[in-house]
Amino acid sequence: MSPRKNKAESLLSCILDNASVSMLCVGPALRVVLAGSNWRARLGEGEDEDGRQIHRVFAESEQRDEVQELLRKVFRTGKPLVGQRLEDRNRHYEYSIIPFMWGGEVTYAILVLRDTTEELRLLEEVRAVQSRLTSIVESASDIVISLDLSGRIVTWNNAARAITGRSSREVTGRRLADLCPGDSREAFSHAIAETLRTKRVGPVRLRLCGRDAEVRTVDWAFSAMADEAGTVSGIVAVGRDLTEQLETEGRLQRADRLAALGVMAGGIAHEVRNPLAISSAAAQLLLTRPLDRATQLECAEKIHTGIERASHIIESLLRFARSSEPGQQSVLDMTNVIREALRLVENQRKLVRVKLSLSLGRRRSTVRGNPTLLMQAVVNLLLNAVNAMPDGGGLFVSSAREADKVLVRVRDTGRGIPKDDVRKVFDPFFTTMRVGMGTGLGLSVTYAIVQQHGGDLQIESAEGQGTVVTVELPLAGEKSP
Amino acid sequence: MRKRSAAQLLVVDDERDMCWALSRILGLEGFGVTTAVSARAAMAAAEKKSFQVAFLDAKLPDVDGVELARRLRRLRPGTKCVLISGYLYDDDPVIQSALKQGSICGFISKPFHIDEVVHALRKALVAPKS
Ligand SMILES: Nc1ncnc2c1ncn2[C@@H]1O[C@H](COP(=O)(O)OP(=O)(O)O)[C@@H](O)[C@H]1O
Ligand SMILES: [Mg+2]
Numbered sequence: 001m002s003p004r005k006n007k008a009e010s011l012l013s014c015i016l017d018n019a020s021v022s023m024l025c026v027g028p029a030l031r032v033v034l035a036g037s038n039w040r041a042r043l044g045e046g047e048d049e050d051g052r053q054i055h056r057v058f059a060e061s062e063q064r065d066e067v068q069e070l071l072r073k074v075f076r077t078g079k080p081l082v083g084q085r086l087e088d089r090n091r092h093y094e095y096s097i098i099p100f101m102w103g104g105e106v107t108y109a110i111l112v113l114r115d116t117t118e119e120l121r122l123l124e125e126v127r128a129v130q131s132r133l134t135s136i137v138e139s140a141s142d143i144v145i146s147l148d149l150s151g152r153i154v155t156w157n158n159a160a161r162a163i164t165g166r167s168s169r170e171v172t173g174r175r176l177a178d179l180c181p182g183d184s185r186e187a188f189s190h191a192i193a194e195t196l197r198t199k200r201v202g203p204v205r206l207r208l209c210g211r212d213a214e215v216r217t218v219d220w221a222f223s224a225m226a227d228e229a230g231t232v233s234g235i236v237a238v239g240r241d242l243t244e245q246l247e248t249e250g251r252l253q254r255a256d257r258l259a260a261l262g263v264m265a266g267g268i269a270h271e272v273r274n275p276l277a278i279s280s281a282a283a284q285l286l287l288t289r290p291l292d293r294a295t296q297l298e299c300a301e302k303i304h305t306g307i308e309r310a311s312h313i314i315e316s317l318l319r320f321a322r323s324s325e326p327g328q329q330s331v332l333d334m335t336n337v338i339r340e341a342l343r344l345v346e347n348q349r350k351l352v353r354v355k356l357s358l359s360l361g362r363r364r365s366t367v368r369g370n371p372t373l374l375m376q377a378v379v380n381l382l383l384n385a386v387n388a389m390p391d392g393g394g395l396f397v398s399s400a401r402e403a404d405k406v407l408v409r410v411r412d413t414g415r416g417i418p419k420d421d422v423r424k425v426f427d428p429f430f431t432t433m434r435v436g437m438g439t440g441l442g443l444s445v446t447y448a449i450v451q452q453h454g455g456d457l458q459i460e461s462a463e464g465q466g467t468v469v470t471v472e473l474p475l476a477g478e479k480s481p
Numbered sequence: 482m483r484k485r486s487a488a489q490l491l492v493v494d495d496e497r498d499m500c501w502a503l504s505r506i507l508g509l510e511g512f513g514v515t516t517a518v519s520a521r522a523a524m525a526a527a528e529k530k531s532f533q534v535a536f537l538d539a540k541l542p543d544v545d546g547v548e549l550a551r552r553l554r555r556l557r558p559g560t561k562c563v564l565i566s567g568y569l570y571d572d573d574p575v576i577q578s579a580l581k582q583g584s585i586c587g588f589i590s591k592p593f594h595i596d597e598v599v600h601a602l603r604k605a606l607v608a609p610k611s
Pocket of ligand 1: 380384385388412414415416417425426430431432433441442443444466467
């Protein structure tokens with residue numbers, strides 16, 4: 001070897017040893033001439049690549065022939081090859097082959113290998129996280145979509161596709177507002193503008209065009225998507241389709257009303273016919289019988305009370321029928337409602353010798369609601385309690401304020417409710433009363449009324465010992481009108 | 482009618498004014514009328530005295546009218562019962578079977594014409610004892 005060549009070789013070996021990549025210098029016979037220290041580091045003790053056939057160096061790799069082939073090609077053409085991939089001894093490499101020209105011909109080829117194992121592993125991890133995120137978004141039953149800053153759709157999940165019947169391809173790049181019925185469009189654009197300003201908007205109920213020109217009602221939550229620096233890059237919109245739920249709720253409410261009206265109708269027949277019969281009989285007596293002055297007055301009085309009673313019943317029916325109107329609400333004291341309700345069931349109570357204990361809290365128990373309905377709810381509970389004690393007993397009625405609630409409790413020492421029936425007592429038409437005596441709607445109606453007033457109702461019962469029904473209603477502020 | 486004026490009648494209705502109306506109508510016909518506001522009170526009255534005819538409300542707080550008719554007639558087989566109701570119609574199976582069985586001999590629905598009451602009373606008084 002000439003001294004110049006020697007100098008070049010030592011320069012080469014210096015490069016080979018110090019680069020962050022591994023390098024192998026290969027001669028025309030495809031034997032390793034020099035191996036950089038990085039590459040040597042992967043060898044076992046006593047091993048040496050120098051002079052080894054390249055084919056043997058990569059003996060364990062499936063791509064050994066390919067490496068050999070490419071080296072030959074470089075020697076032949078003098079053109080470098082870049083970006084090749086190789087797997088060897090469980091590590092991944094990206095390699096290039098650079099020809100080393102000397103005196104017009106390729107004297108060496110340098111195999112530059114970059115270990116990408118770690119990089120690939122990280123990439124794999126990123127991919128796994130990404131695909132998990134994607135599958136979360138894709139399997140969500142809520143609409144999850146992302147929008148760019150101008151409100152145009154960037155991503156669109158399965159739920160969005162199922163609900164709207166439009167594929168991701170159809171909608172990408174379109175404005176979300178354009179997929180809404182006319183009356184929701186402006187609100188949508190407004191919500192998006194607000195999100196960019198305040199970062200978070202919702203829930204807002206907006207309508208979306210669904211499959212087959214159906215309109216869906218969706219509750220949306222919008223949030224701004226910001227990168228680490230806080231720069232907003234887009235908007236995420238999550239929407240829950242409430243269409244079916246709202247329909248069911250509507251149906252249930254109508255069913256409640258129907259059930260309640262059924263009770264009223266049943267009650268009406270009986271309740272109105274009595275005062276009518278009394279008035280009518282009294283009028284007929286006046287008309288057809290010779291009566292003394294005192295009896296005449298008595299008849300007139302009965303007619304009057306009868307008519308008043310009948311019209312009072314009609315009035316409460318009307319009030320009940322219109323009870324869903326907010327105009328019927330007022331702030332009232334539950335203790336008055338309870339007193340009134342007790343007056344109504346007094347006869348029944350005394351008939352079966354039920355002793356009443358009343359404990360009404362001293363503080364005003366004000367609630368916001370419809371007085372007729374609330375009274376009906378309490379009357380139903382009182383009647384159930386009295387009916388549970390045909391042989392007499394104790395009826396304990398109390399009202400109390402607890403935090404922001406008014407608690408009304410009706411307790412009896414009656415027959416109680418068998419364990420198996422406790423769940424059924426709220427079912428419309430469930431009754432253990434004799435045919436014609438109970439409609440089985442009392443508790444279902446009471447429950448509906450309590451719910452309508454934002455309250456709750458609990459029932460505890462021990463068979464043979466008695467029953468406690470607790471009604472919780474939200475306390476209304478004294479100052480509110 | 483006059484010679485039967487000793488006949489005793491029972492009116493049972495949980496509605497006091499209803500008892501008032503019936504006892505006026507029947508009283509004006511010349512009968513003695515006892516009133517009761519529950520089946521329990523009615524049975525107690527029937528223990529003490531026998532009634533030729535009883536007018537019973539179908540829907541009483543303790544026992545229903547048809548059942549009360551049976552009990553009254555078990556106690557006093559001669560008592561004729563007329564059912565009065567604002568709840569049931571005369572084509573109701575309960576009424577029909579009670580009529581057929583003879584536990585009641587008449588039915589009046591509320592509101593009624595007072596002549597219906599008088600008529601039902603007369604019919605009951607002449608009906609054969611069963
Ligand atoms: N306080 C109570 N004690 C015992 N049983 C009760 C009580 N309240 C309700 N129940 C049971 O629940 C059933 C349903 O009550 P409800 O809905 O008011 O209808 P109804 O009173 O017409 O039967 C009653 O028939 C009875 O069996
Ligand atoms: Mg009830």
